[in-house]
Amino acid sequence: MDGLLQQIANGAVLASAYILVAVGLYLIFSVLDIPNFAHGEMFTVGAFTQYALVVQLGVPFWPSLAAAAATAAALGVLLERTVFLRLRAKQANLVAFLIAGLAVGIILQELLRSVFGTDALAVPAPIEGLVTLGPVRMSMYRIVVIAVSLVSVAALGWLVYRSTFGTRLRALALNRDLAALSGINVSGVGTGAFAIGSGLAGLAGGLLSATSSLTPYIGFHPTLVSFVILIMVGAGARLATVLAGGVVMALVESLTAGYIGNSMREAAVFVLLIVFLVWRPHGLTRGADAQPARL
Amino acid sequence: MAPLLEAERVNVSFGGLRAVVDVSLEVRAGTCTAVIGPNGAGKTTLINAISGITPMTSGTIRIQGKVPSRWSLSRAARAGVTRTFQGTRLFNSMTVIEHVATASLNTGTAVDPRAILERLALTHRQNDTPSELPFGEARRLGVALALATDPRTLLLDEPGVGLTGQDLLLLTRCIKEFAADGKGVVLVDHNMRFVMDIADEVIVMEGGAVIAKGLPVEVRSNPAVLKAYLGGSPHA
Amino acid sequence: MKPAIDLRAGLVFDAFGLGLPVRIATAVVAAVTVYAAAQGTSMSTLGTINAVCLWACVALSVNLVIGICGQMNLANTAFMGFGAYAGVLSTGFWHWPAWITLTVAALVAGVAAWMLSAAIFRSKGLVFAVLTTAISLVAYSVMVNWSSVTGGLGGISTGGPLEDGGLPGALDLALVKINEPMEYLVLLLTMTAALSVGTSILLRRKTGRSWLAVREDEVLAASLGIDVPREKRRAFVAASMLGTSIGLVYAHMVAFITPDSFTFAHAAFAPLVMIMIGGSGTAVGPIIGASIVIGVPEALRAYELEGLGTLIYGCLLLFVVLVAPTGVAGGLQSLARRAVAHRRAGPAQPSTQGEPAAAEAKTPTV
Numbered sequence: 001m002d003g004l005l006q007q008i009a010n011g012a013v014l015a016s017a018y019i020l021v022a023v024g025l026y027l028i029f030s031v032l033d034i035p036n037f038a039h040g041e042m043f044t045v046g047a048f049t050q051y052a053l054v055v056q057l058g059v060p061f062w063p064s065l066a067a068a069a070a071t072a073a074a075l076g077v078l079l080e081r082t083v084f085l086r087l088r089a090k091q092a093n094l095v096a097f098l099i100a101g102l103a104v105g106i107i108l109q110e111l112l113r114s115v116f117g118t119d120a121l122a123v124p125a126p127i128e129g130l131v132t133l134g135p136v137r138m139s140m141y142r143i144v145v146i147a148v149s150l151v152s153v154a155a156l157g158w159l160v161y162r163s164t165f166g167t168r169l170r171a172l173a174l175n176r177d178l179a180a181l182s183g184i185n186v187s188g189v190g191t192g193a194f195a196i197g198s199g200l201a202g203l204a205g206g207l208l209s210a211t212s213s214l215t216p217y218i219g220f221h222p223t224l225v226s227f228v229i230l231i232m233v234g235a236g237a238r239l240a241t242v243l244a245g246g247v248v249m250a251l252v253e254s255l256t257a258g259y260i261g262n263s264m265r266e267a268a269v270f271v272l273l274i275v276f277l278v279w280r281p282h283g284l285t286r287g288a289d290a291q292p293a294r295l
Numbered sequence: 296m297a298p299l300l301e302a303e304r305v306n307v308s309f310g311g312l313r314a315v316v317d318v319s320l321e322v323r324a325g326t327c328t329a330v331i332g333p334n335g336a337g338k339t340t341l342i343n344a345i346s347g348i349t350p351m352t353s354g355t356i357r358i359q360g361k362v363p364s365r366w367s368l369s370r371a372a373r374a375g376v377t378r379t380f381q382g383t384r385l386f387n388s389m390t391v392i393e394h395v396a397t398a399s400l401n402t403g404t405a406v407d408p409r410a411i412l413e414r415l416a417l418t419h420r421q422n423d424t425p426s427e428l429p430f431g432e433a434r435r436l437g438v439a440l441a442l443a444t445d446p447r448t449l450l451l452d453e454p455g456v457g458l459t460g461q462d463l464l465l466l467t468r469c470i471k472e473f474a475a476d477g478k479g480v481v482l483v484d485h486n487m488r489f490v491m492d493i494a495d496e497v498i499v500m501e502g503g504a505v506i507a508k509g510l511p512v513e514v515r516s517n518p519a520v521l522k523a524y525l526g527g528s529p530h531a
Numbered sequence: 532m533k534p535a536i537d538l539r540a541g542l543v544f545d546a547f548g549l550g551l552p553v554r555i556a557t558a559v560v561a562a563v564t565v566y567a568a569a570q571g572t573s574m575s576t577l578g579t580i581n582a583v584c585l586w587a588c589v590a591l592s593v594n595l596v597i598g599i600c601g602q603m604n605l606a607n608t609a610f611m612g613f614g615a616y617a618g619v620l621s622t623g624f625w626h627w628p629a630w631i632t633l634t635v636a637a638l639v640a641g642v643a644a645w646m647l648s649a650a651i652f653r654s655k656g657l658v659f660a661v662l663t664t665a666i667s668l669v670a671y672s673v674m675v676n677w678s679s680v681t682g683g684l685g686g687i688s689t690g691g692p693l694e695d696g697g698l699p700g701a702l703d704l705a706l707v708k709i710n711e712p713m714e715y716l717v718l719l720l721t722m723t724a725a726l727s728v729g730t731s732i733l734l735r736r737k738t739g740r741s742w743l744a745v746r747e748d749e750v751l752a753a754s755l756g757i758d759v760p761r762e763k764r765r766a767f768v769a770a771s772m773l774g775t776s777i778g779l780v781y782a783h784m785v786a787f788i789t790p791d792s793f794t795f796a797h798a799a800f801a802p803l804v805m806i807m808i809g810g811s812g813t814a815v816g817p818i819i820g821a822s823i824v825i826g827v828p829e830a831l832r833a834y835e836l837e838g839l840g841t842l843i844y845g846c847l848l849l850f851v852v853l854v855a856p857t858g859v860a861g862g863l864q865s866l867a868r869r870a871v872a873h874r875r876a877g878p879a880q881p882s883t884q885g886e887p888a889a890a891e892a893k894t895p896t897v
Contacts, residue, residue: 035657083849083853086853087852087853090856092852092856094603094656094657094660095597095603095803095807095811096852096856098603098660098803099803099804099807099848099851099852100848100849100852100853102800102848103845103846103848103849103852104845104849105845106841106842106844106845106848107842107845107846107849110838110841110842110845111842113838114838114842224661224664224665224668227657227661228661228665231657231658231661261676263672263675263676264672264676266668266672267668267669267671267672270664270665270666270668270669271665271669273661273662273665274662274665274666274669277650277651277653277654277658277662278650281650281653281654281658282653282654282658283658292350293348293349293368293750294347294348294349294350294366294367294368295348295367295368295369295749295750295752295753295759295760346754348750348753348754367753368750368753368754369753369754369755369756369757369758369759372753372754372755372756373756377754377755377756378754379754380750380751380754384748384750384751385748385751386743386744386747386748386751387747388743388747389743389744389747393740396740397740397741397743397744397755398755400737400740400741401737401741401755401756401757402756440751440754440755441754443755444755444756
């Protein structure tokens with residue numbers, strides 16, 4: 001039991017990362033209807049910005065973190081304007097979005113590689129020390145990571161469900177045309193969603209840069225996991241469900257790494273997806289107007 | 296002779312919403328049946344159920360007296376029941392003649408795509424793609440597609456929407472010729488003049504149920520129908 | 532069997548009237564030209580040409596599902612990997628002739644694909660894409676972790692256990708045994724030509740037309756009597772069987788395989804890119820795409836600019852997707868189609884909504 005709890009504790013940081021990244025993707029997808037396959041790269045950019053600021057330029061950790069999130073947000077907006085909105089205007093199909101996203105990923109990965117190389121890098125944690133909670137031991141910093149993530153998600157929840165901007169976000173997600181007709185600045189709100197979503201991923205990257213090693217290729221797996229979560233919770237899910245999804249994925253990975261083998265950890269999430277889709281081909285929560293068309 | 300198509304006591308419910316309630320209709324050879332009613336009356340859902348794309352909650356469909364073992368959109372088309380769609384639904388990368396030729400591949404009888412194009416006055420457009428077609432011709436292509444499957448029963452979902460003048464006349468003539476050839480037509484539309492001109496029988500739906508059924512003249516003066524259309528139809 | 536229109540004359544499904552003999556002749560000429568050009572080139576150039584042909588075949592097979600039928604199938608890694616590992620094990624360890632393994636593996640792949648399709652095609656669009664990606668990634672994990680069979684990350688060779696240091700096994704195809712790169716070239720050119728011509732035939736027949744219809748609008752396709760689930764399944768089974776066979780040939784050609792040959796990026800995404808750049812749903816597009824995707828980085832490698840190659844790859848991809856989504860072949864086809872249409876139509880045909888229908892009907896037919 002102690003071993004299990006320790007595994008779960010180990011997975012908690014991963015859960016924080018997955019939650020932030022998945023919620024970010026969820027925001028972008030539900031508000032803008034854009035499947036952003038470059039989303040995980042915002043995580044990578046956040047991590048490397050953190051590295052560049054803290055390790056190479058000696059900037060203190062926490063301001064760097066803010067800058068990392070902001071950089072990711074800015075990059076997200078740039079991508080939205082130059083790539084994704086253009087595709088949407090052309091009524092591009094899924095293939096186009098998939099390839100565009102992965103192409104952006106390739107470009108970003110290559111740029112990062114040429115600047116930082118392929119050796120695994122690390123950022124020193126700003127807080128030292130271990131904490132013992134009953135049978136479980138965790139580093140102080142990891143607890144802070146979990147706390148920061150939870151606070152961020154709570155703040156986002158407040159933003160989405162209690163603020164005016166959030167109302168506009170949800171209006172846009174429900175019915176774009178209607179939102180435009182009722183005077184909402186669809187373009188501005190959309191960009192805002194993209195910025196926040198990307199910023200969350202960047203925040204996750206910055207936070208986790210001090211708990212794991214960095215290479216330019218660490219973004220692809222979070223992208224996939226976020227999509228897996230998105231698919232499993234389905235259209236029209238609440239933020240809390242996405243959060244739960246992040247926790248579940250992290251648990252699945254940690255437990256697999258702990259009990260089956262570390263080399264299988266990444267595949268575990270995908271096995272879960274395959275099993276899930278056999279049971280529920282359309283996801284968990286189905287939109288009210290989704291009817292099975294008998295072709 | 297058995298009717299070409301019979302729908303008996305069709306019910307379609309989505310969750311708690313009853314979209315089609317106990318609707319029955321019969322399509323006899325050589326006739327055109329119109330289904331009219333205010334928006335939200337369930338007309339398109341009825342067509343969806345009959346054409347197989349939406350499962351019925353209960354009810355029976357009979358094709359020339361026989362109940363098909365399984366019913367879906369493509370099975371219906373292969374059984375001679377073809378439908379068109381609201382709006383313009385075409386294959387954007389195919390030319391007009393490719394459209395009709397593709398549609399004719401899955402029928403059991405020989406269909407000449409060029410003859411179909413001529414019937415719908417689209418021959419001069421045969422090498423164009425949908426993006427190059429004006430609205431009226433794009434709508435006609437949709438009907439051409441359906442005709443190319445050589446159906447015995449045609450289900451037309453708002454084929455007249457947005458059509459005027461010669462386009463509408465051509466469509467009317469086309470439907471009448473089709474029916475006169477011993478086939479059946481079920482037509483949903485909002486253009487009352489168009490409907491009353493073509494239909495042999497009119498069914499009026501409201502709130503998912505049939506509120507009137509009969510000859511066009513009878514239905515036109517039916518008080519229940521007038522009440523359902525309170526405010527008048529734009530084309531009456 | 533009675534299409535009333537003469538499909539072979541290509542008048543309807545072929546804007547350019549290229550009959551089958553013309554197409555076969557073109558393919559043969561192209562293959563012979565490449566073969567001739569390959570004489571006397573360096574080993575590495577020959578290796579590149581072989582790689583281009585092999586991946587052209589992969590792209591052509593994946594094109595069936597993605598390009599023609601329009602389903603975002605990213606599960607190719609699983610099938611290609613299966614064929615490859617089956618091939619290496621059979622030639623290097625069990626000493627079966629490759630042609631037996633090929634038949635068995637292709638059949639197994641076909642059955643597996645048949646059974647899988649019932650489950651996976653219930654999902655559509657994005658879900659289907661991620662699902663097939665998941666299949667590829669799980670397959671990769673199996674290749675890495677089932678090391679007792681696959682040799683894990685260390686890989687296995689057609690020469691048998693690595694410790695024994697055996698020579699690479701030949702690709703035993705009963706009638707011929709393929710060993711040398713030149714022999715592989717002949718085999719691969721034949722395969723490429725066959726798949727390309729085959730695709731061109733498919734595109735002009737009922738099955739190919741149905742698949743194109745499914746790609747464009749599956750509801751509309753169903754309304755025309757096309758059995759959509761069946762067609763998707765057929766495309767998937769065909770592509771999977773081909774993918775397995777090509778994987779087997781690939782394994783023999785390179786003689787030593789590791790899971791890194793079958794990552795998502797190499798075996799699922801790259802073929803998709805080839806199709807996209809070259810022109811999806813066409814008979815030559817995948818070949819053009821493979822030439823660019825494999826050829827350009829190789830050329831850059833010769834000039835020591837490897838990283839740049841990846842960057843160019845990404846930018847090219849982005850460019851194609853944003854600007855020219857029909858790819859090279861698609862763009863050429865539209866140009867040619869417009870030229871042909873102008874030539875056939877003569878003076879421009881007037882037609883606006885509202886013009887008398889009678890007048891339209893009397894317009895000279897083209």
